[in-house]
Amino acid sequence: MHRHGHEQSYCDKAPKVPLTIAMHDDHEEYLTTILELFRNEPRGMSISDISREIGLNRNSVSKYVNMLTIAGKVEMKAVGPAKVYFLSERVPISAMIEFSSDAIVLLDDQLRIVNANDQYLSLTEAAKQDILGEKIQGSTLPILSTDLFLSSIPKFREREQRIPDYIQTIGGEERSFTIKILPAAFEGGNAGYAVIIEETTERRAAEETIRSALSEKEALLSELHLRIKNNLQLIASLINLQMMESSDDHVNAALRETQNRIISLSIVHEHLYARSMIAEVDIGEYLTLLISELGRSFELPAGAITLSVMDEGIHLSTDRAIALGLITNELITIGIGSEGRPEIRIAISRSGDEHILSILAGAGHHKPEGLSINIVRRLVKRELQGEFEIIPDGWEVRFP
Numbered sequence: 001m002h003r004h005g006h007e008q009s010y011c012d013k014a015p016k017v018p019l020t021i022a023m024h025d026d027h028e029e030y031l032t033t034i035l036e037l038f039r040n041e042p043r044g045m046s047i048s049d050i051s052r053e054i055g056l057n058r059n060s061v062s063k064y065v066n067m068l069t070i071a072g073k074v075e076m077k078a079v080g081p082a083k084v085y086f087l088s089e090r091v092p093i094s095a096m097i098e099f100s101s102d103a104i105v106l107l108d109d110q111l112r113i114v115n116a117n118d119q120y121l122s123l124t125e126a127a128k129q130d131i132l133g134e135k136i137q138g139s140t141l142p143i144l145s146t147d148l149f150l151s152s153i154p155k156f157r158e159r160e161q162r163i164p165d166y167i168q169t170i171g172g173e174e175r176s177f178t179i180k181i182l183p184a185a186f187e188g189g190n191a192g193y194a195v196i197i198e199e200t201t202e203r204r205a206a207e208e209t210i211r212s213a214l215s216e217k218e219a220l221l222s223e224l225h226l227r228i229k230n231n232l233q234l235i236a237s238l239i240n241l242q243m244m245e246s247s248d249d250h251v252n253a254a255l256r257e258t259q260n261r262i263i264s265l266s267i268v269h270e271h272l273y274a275r276s277m278i279a280e281v282d283i284g285e286y287l288t289l290l291i292s293e294l295g296r297s298f299e300l301p302a303g304a305i306t307l308s309v310m311d312e313g314i315h316l317s318t319d320r321a322i323a324l325g326l327i328t329n330e331l332i333t334i335g336i337g338s339e340g341r342p343e344i345r346i347a348i349s350r351s352g353d354e355h356i357l358s359i360l361a362g363a364g365h366h367k368p369e370g371l372s373i374n375i376v377r378r379l380v381k382r383e384l385q386g387e388f389e390i391i392p393d394g395w396e397v398r399f400p
Contacts, residue, residue, distance in 0.1 A: 001376055011048065012202065021306045030054070030056065030060075030064050031064055031067065031068060033054055034050060034054070034061070034064055034065065034068065035068065035073065035074075035087070037050060037053055037054070038074065038085070038086055038087045041086075042086065042087070043084075043086070044077070044079075044084035044085055044086035044269065045084065045085055045086070046082055046083065046084055046085070047061050047062050047065065047083070047085075050085075050268075052111060056074075065085055067081075067184040069085070073087065073088055074086070074087060074088055075088045082130075097115060097116075097117040098117050098118065100117060100119065100196075101119065102119060102196050102197060102198045102199075103116075103119040103120035103122075103123050103196075103198075103199070104116070104117045104119070104120060104194065104195065104196055104197070105120050105144065105194075105195040105197070105199040106184070106192060106193070106194055106195075106267060107136065107192050107194075107195065108191075108192040109191045109192055110135065110195075111136050111137055111150075111153070112133055112134065112135050112136075113131050113132055113133065113134050113136065113144075114132070114149060114192060115132070116128060116131060116132075123142065123170065123197070123199075124141060124142050124170075125171075126141070126223070130242055134250055135148070137150065142170050143166070143168060143177065143179065143197060144167055144195070146168070148163065148166070149163065149179065149181075152179075153180060153181055153193065154181060154182075154183050154193070159183075160180055160181060160182040160183070161181045162178070162179070162180050162181075163177075163178070163179040163180075163181075164178050165178070165200075165204075166179050173200045174281065175199060176199070176200045176201050176204045176250060177197050177198060177199050177200060177201075178197075178198045178200050179195065179196070179197050179198075180195070180196040181193055181194075181195055182194045182195075182196070182200075195257070205317065222272075223224060226269070228266075228269045229266050229269040229270045232262050232263075232265050232266035233263075233266050233271070235262050236259050236262045236266065239255050239258060239259040239262070240259060242255055243256065243259075245257045250286040256298075257333055257372075258296065259297065260294060260329050260333065261294050261295075261299055261326060261330075263290075263297070263327055263329075264290055264325040264326055264328070264329040265322060265323075265325070265326075266291075267286060267289045267290050267293065267325065268281060268318060268321055268322050268325060270289075270340065271285060271286055271289065272318065278301075279317040280316065280317060280318070280321075281315065281316055281317075281318060281321035282313075282314070283309070283314040283315065283316055283321060283324065283348055284307075284309035284312075284348070286321055286325060287307050287309075287324075287325070287328060287346065287348065288307055289304060290325055290328060290329065291305045291307055291346070294332055294333075294336075296327065298336050300336070300342065304342050304343060304344065305332065305342075305344045305346065306344070306345055306346065307346045307347075307348075308345070308346070308347040308348075309347075309348055309349075310346075310347060310348065310349030310350070311350045312349060313347055314350055314355065316355075319383065320383060320384060320399075322383075323379045323380075323383035323384055324357065324384070324397075326375070326379055327357070327376050327379050327380060327384075328346065328357070328359070330372040330373075330375050330376050331359045331361075331372075331394075331395050332344055332346075332359065333372060334361070334363030334372055334373070335394075343361075344359065344360070344361050345359070345360040346358070346359050346360075347392075353400055354398055354399070354400060355386075355398070355399050355400070356396065356397070356398050356400075357396070357399075358391070358395070358397075359394050359395050360393045360394035361393065361394050376388060376395075376397075380397055380399065384397070384399035384400075385399060385400060386398050386399025386400065387399070
């Protein structure tokens, strides 16, 4: 048989298939024969090729091929201006459901059960022959007969519907599921639904155990922060009593510096306890509390120390926040030791991945290379992995 143009390349070399189709429109027979044609021509066939082979008009052939395509047995690809059809390599859904670990039920467009795998039968303790063909509306089948499930079935051309955290009592036990309802097409092109039921009972129980453990951990950490804060404040109070007993100004100055270092540590733990935070400290809030305590300790007038937070939401880990607090405490202490009325300006900002702390103490402030500066240099290098610089009228700390 001679063919013209593009269609010749798909069928000239295909072996002939004996055709025994009756002339009446028996669609099952036509579907079977068309599938046999595709098996003998793995490179694919056009609608015209099939029409000539079986002696059926193109419209009817197109109808049958579309039915096979919907059923997942045939696929189409464009070759130039032509559409070429060939056997699908996909496994039909009816063949796949037994391989799934989830419970799967197939429903036709009348919501009758077409098929159900062993996982669903085990879940419901039902026999397959007893439920096949049963309409789920008005039945007593677990999950499928509930109002929630029935109201979730997709309408025509809707996408899949999902029911998360579905709870049902089965066999006296409360169990949870995630349900997916997918519009599907079965063999012969008939429309219906594939229902995939994933049991999540054990996973939900594990998640609840984890949530409970985390809640307990948070409570313990919160209690730990409270106890540390109280112990540090107790030490600060003892130092204050020692200062009251001493008349030596140099001793009292050293004790006050030590007391302020302890206070800066105490404020971090107070901040974490009050906000039920575990791992991070809001630096703007922390430095505000620290400055207030230092002003009270040194009996400074209001406004002597000011803070500017250039970026909202600067958070650091607890360890880094403690280091930054101690650094700020040391540099403020040096600034307060300057001659005249102290005016200390503090700014914390972020530039890209870098944090910048600047403290300005005004002209004539002291910059001794003593214990305080040594403490600052060590904290900046070891705890913040940053750089410390003495600038005109103050200091600057940069760290990642």
